[in-house]
Amino acid sequence: MTPLHSWLQSESRRQFLGRGVNAVGFAALASLLGEQKVTADSDPTGLAAALPRTHFPAKARNIIYLHMVGGPPQMDLYDYKPQMRRYFDVDLPESVRMGQRLTTMTSGQARFPIAPSKFRFDRHGKCGMTVSELLPYTSRMVDDMCFIRTMHTEAINHEPAITNMQTGNQVTGRPCLGAWASYGLGSLNQNLPTFVVLVARPTNQEQVQAISARLWQSGYLPGEHAGCSFRSSGDPILYINNPPGVSTEVRRRTLDGLRRLNEMNHELVGDPETHTRIQQYEMAFRMQQSVPELTDIASEPASTFRLYGDQARNPGTFANTVLQARRMVERGVRFVQIYHNNWDTHANVAGRLPDQCRDVDQACWGLVQDLKAKGLFDSTLIIWGGEFGRTIYSQGGLTAQNYGRDHHPRCFTMWMAGGGTRGGQIYGVTDDFSYNIVENPVHIRDFHATVLHLLGIDHTRFSYRFQGLDQRLTGVEQAHVINELLA
Numbered sequence: 001m002t003p004l005h006s007w008l009q010s011e012s013r014r015q016f017l018g019r020g021v022n023a024v025g026f027a028a029l030a031s032l033l034g035e036q037k038v039t040a041d042s043d044p045t046g047l048a049a050a051l052p053r054t055h056f057p058a059k060a061r062n063i064i065y066l067h068m069v070g071g072p073p074q075m076d077l078y079d080y081k082p083q084m085r086r087y088f089d090v091d092l093p094e095s096v097r098m099g100q101r102l103t104t105m106t107s108g109q110a111r112f113p114i115a116p117s118k119f120r121f122d123r124h125g126k127c128g129m130t131v132s133e134l135l136p137y138t139s140r141m142v143d144d145m146c147f148i149r150t151m152h153t154e155a156i157n158h159e160p161a162i163t164n165m166q167t168g169n170q171v172t173g174r175p176c177l178g179a180w181a182s183y184g185l186g187s188l189n190q191n192l193p194t195f196v197v198l199v200a201r202p203t204n205q206e207q208v209q210a211i212s213a214r215l216w217q218s219g220y221l222p223g224e225h226a227g228c229s230f231r232s233s234g235d236p237i238l239y240i241n242n243p244p245g246v247s248t249e250v251r252r253r254t255l256d257g258l259r260r261l262n263e264m265n266h267e268l269v270g271d272p273e274t275h276t277r278i279q280q281y282e283m284a285f286r287m288q289q290s291v292p293e294l295t296d297i298a299s300e301p302a303s304t305f306r307l308y309g310d311q312a313r314n315p316g317t318f319a320n321t322v323l324q325a326r327r328m329v330e331r332g333v334r335f336v337q338i339y340h341n342n343w344d345t346h347a348n349v350a351g352r353l354p355d356q357c358r359d360v361d362q363a364c365w366g367l368v369q370d371l372k373a374k375g376l377f378d379s380t381l382i383i384w385g386g387e388f389g390r391t392i393y394s395q396g397g398l399t400a401q402n403y404g405r406d407h408h409p410r411c412f413t414m415w416m417a418g419g420g421t422r423g424g425q426i427y428g429v430t431d432d433f434s435y436n437i438v439e440n441p442v443h444i445r446d447f448h449a450t451v452l453h454l455l456g457i458d459h460t461r462f463s464y465r466f467q468g469l470d471q472r473l474t475g476v477e478q479a480h481v482i483n484e485l486l487a
Contacts, residue, residue: 024234038196054185054456059420059487060381061179062329063451064336066322068307068356069162070344072407073390074413075434076117076353079149080130082468083432083467084116084392088400092393096433101156105346105395106406112393113434118350127424132364137365143424144368144377145417146485150428150437152389153409153444158209158344161387161409166215168448168473175219175464177448178335182225183218183464186425187344189326189332191290193228196333198325200318201232202342204355208463211339220466227337232316236295246289278437307366309360319363326370329380341387346395346403360384383421383452387413392433413439414447420454422487447478453481 049361075081085444092112106112119134125142132235138145155161160170167174175183195218202208216227230236259278266274297313297320305312312319318340325336339423340360345352364384371377389412390405397403411430429439449459452473459479463470 031465035355047335049157055461056456058456060454061379062334062461063381064325064329065197065383067339068343068386069211069339069341071386071388071390071407072343073345075142075392076119076349078413079434080121081432081434084114086112089113089398094365096435097456103156103407113398114392115394115398118401120210125424127426129426134354137362141365141368145415145423146421146425147413147415148427148442149413149430150441151412152437152441156407156409158387164444165387172214174450175221176216178216178227178337179221179225180220181455183334184222185334185455188334189284192331192333194361195227195326195335197227197229198321199339200321200340201316202340203359204342204352206352207344208341208344208394209344216337220471221464223273224279236291294331297323307369309362318359322367326367329376330374345382345405348402349404350402371418378418382417385414392435410435420487422486425485427484442482445474445477445483447449448473449479450482450485
């Protein structure tokens with residue numbers, strides 16, 4: 001008997017019909033089968049016909065999402081504003097600020113003096129993208145990247161902003177993008193999690209933000225779709241190794257006993273999350289074999305470290321986590337989320353931003369080159385960006401050589417590469433102050449709709465019934481797929 005048949009036989013009619021509200025939700029059943037193929041012969045119930053297909057052919061099969069926690073300053077990296085040099089230390093005109101809401105960090109300032117970027121910019125590639133001198137490796141691959149200069153959000157503080165970026169809502173408790181991808185598309189490898197999270201350690205740690213598991217939770221989706229967090233030191237996952245004196249055989253017998261107890265509990269209570277618990281125990285057992293091989297980079301050739309840089313050898317660095325992400329995608333992990341901290345540059349931009357860029361620059365370039373060499377670039381979507389941008393005016397003291405920048409939700413820059421995106425595209429225009437959007441705004445809802453589209457999913461038809469409502473990643477407000485970003 002397959003896991004699917006076992007699941008069907010133990011589920012009540014009410015539970016079955018409740019889950020049947022959305023056909024896409026049957027992806028969870030498909031993932032239970034791992035690599036087993038469902039056919040008419042092996043599925044006399046006829047459920048094979050109901051198992052989900054994507055709404056249209058997918059361009060991306062995997063996602064590597066690189067979140068820069070704190071909000072990178074767009075005008076110091078990708079949104080070059082040369083006009084600002086003649087405005088140095090001039091107050092930001094009220095006609096530009098237009099009464100915009102301020103954070104408590106700068107609301108008490110008597111002035112809002114403009115701080116032009118101290119870094120040099122040059123044009124690169126056939127697309128002519130202007131990139132900061134802080135990103136020499138990234139500037140080599142601009143024709144493989146599509147840039148969105150007009151991302152915007154309503155959230156002005158980190159907690160609601162990062163929650164909004166990850167889950168589509170400023171209120172916690174919703175599923176994140178990785179959980180939605182897991183729910184909608186299922187697993188590509190029955191021995192590894194569908195959704196993995198890595199937290200990179202920045203070189204500079206002047207002002208790191210709190211990062212908690214709520215960002216990769218499954219929310220109201222079944223618990224199996226939550227992200228599995230890998231650690232950078234010690235065991236990659238807690239308790240991945242058996243305790244001293246416990247053999248694999250003993251562990252197997254223990255899990256068999258737990259499974260029988262959980263099945264008895266399900267017969268008594270009927271809670272579908274009991275099945276999630278059973279599957280998680282089984283996944284953990286299989287991971288005892290698959291994870292050590294996955295995280296052992298000693299087998300990587302020297303050429304790999306020339307791509308990513310020597311920091312890739314050091315566990316916990318951004319370069320190391322990005323290399324791990326490539327290895328995961330190569331083995332069928334559907335969604336890899338990496339968080340890199342300390343981009344909250346309220347002060348000392350000159351001292352902190354170069355460190356941040358050194359952490360990510362070569363590693364991102366190496367990732368793209370590595371995916372290309374392995375034939376994975378076209379099927380892997382890479383996303384890079386923060387939860388909002390930074391202000392053109394300085395927070396605190398201002399000199400020609402140093403300044404700080406406050407939070408700015410009205411416009412910020414993100415980029416994507418691979419996975420069906422249009423390389424060399426520069427989308428959206430901001431004003432001369434990188435403060436307001438002039439052309440082609442992209443809300444977080446539009447961004448999520450576009451990412452789902454690349455995965456072959458129509459965001460308007462992708463929902464989960466919860467508390468009497470068909471909940472969606474993109475919510476109830478209108479969202480648009482940005483077709484100009486698609487190859």
